[in-house]
Amino acid sequence: MNDFSESLYTAAKLIGNFDAELRAIVVLSLGVSLAASACAFAIGSPLGTALVVYRFRGKSALIVGANALLGLPPVVVGLAVYLLLSRSGPLGSFGLLFTPTAMIIAQAVLGTPIVIALVHRMMVDVWAAYGDSLLVDGASRLRAIFSIMCMGREGLLTAFLAAFGRAIAEVGAIIIVGGNIRGYTRTMTTAIALETSKGELSFALALGIILIILSMTVSALSLFFGRALTGR
Secondary structure (H helix, E strand, O other): OOHHHHHHHHHHHHHHHOHHHHHHHHHHHHHHHHHHHHHHHHHHHHHHHHHHHOOOOHHHHHHHHHHHHHOOOHOOOOOHHHHHHHHOOOOOHHOOOOOOOHHHHHHHHHHHHHHHHHHHHHHHHHHHEEEEEEHHHOOHHHHHHHHHHOOHHHHHHHHHHHHHHHHOOOOOOHHHHHHHOOOOOOOOOHHHHHHHHHHHHHHHHHHOOOOOHHHHHHHHHHHHHHHHHHOO
């Protein structure tokens, strides 16, 4: 108990003093996760909406596939991205492996199915309520995608925050493609794993506290903006 109390006190002190290394890790984590979430959102939200608006053969299979990918193992994604970006891979010439960009790619791959699945589920009701009216008024299905995305902006926000929550907590994929390089690709989750293995529990605990606070903040923002957008 004394060791835990001492570690907790030291962790609180690190947070309170805005430790430089701690701050750099948190800033990098936020930057990578926000960029990855934005990429996942930009790709996934139109695709999820299109799965509602358009009718075509194989649509059900795509919906099932998007939902199945919600459980995609992060280490498999990390391995796939590693092979793509390695020197012998098709994208090896860009030199992206073991960089923040590689971490963004891996997190975006993990976040995109989440956005597609959530947006699809939330836009079904919006399309059922307004879809026929939009088509009768002369809107093409392509234009209708943008219209119902605006109407269902609460669902879009929820999908973005879900992707961010997935990205900020990721460790398996990014440690494979990022390498956990100090001052360059070390994020909160990879630093927690490393510092715990080294016995530096205070630093790991400080990062863990910040990660929990960020997760709670994301949930609170989702609830707040959701109520604001619906007027409740």
